[in-house]
Amino acid sequence: MSAGLYNIDVLRLATSLADWPRLSDPQASAEKKSVVCGSRVTVDVTLDENGRVAVFGQDVQACALGQASAALLARHIIGRSAGEIEDASAALKGFLAGTNESIGEWPGLEVLTSARGYPARHASIRLPFEAAAEAAKLATER
Structure with missing residues (x-):
């Protein structure tokens, strides 16, 4: 395990997911899966x-x-519009792919910059934002 890639800040964040369990009656949901690494995220x-x-x-x-x-x-999604989430998702994707130098303006994402050189990890990092953007878009259409 790379100390730079899986640093203490990443590990601390990873342990906080229990704070945002699935909703019993959401307005919209979306699931994204990675064929590369097997990750799955439902929002x-x-x-x-x-x-x-x-x-x-x-x-x-x-x-x-x-x-x-x-x-x-999850820490920063409350109060965000579907467009803001889509913009954050696009910025993150572009940064990881190397097509833009900015990781975007979503608070805290700089902790993931060391993963840019590990393409096999990119899908796992992108999935939460992609699922959230889709779920928010679906909710606006209802």
Whole structure:
């Protein structure tokens, strides 16, 4: 295990996922899976009257990097619109792929920058944001 890749900050984030269990009656849900690493993330959201995330839950089956990404998503998703989540997802994807130098403006994601050089881990890191963007979009369509 690489000390730089799986550092103490990543591991601390990974252990906090119990704070956001799945919702019993979400407005929308989305599941994303990685064929590369086998990670799976299911996200539940309920939006408020302004189309912003009011309630959030998730189930994450992923490596510590995917769990850390999911924890950072959960910590800062309340009050976000579907567009903001989609923008964060796109920025993260572009950063990991090397097509942009900024990881985006989502708080805390800089802890995952050391994973950029490990393409096999990218899907696990992206899945929480991709699932959240899809769930929020579905909720706005209802």
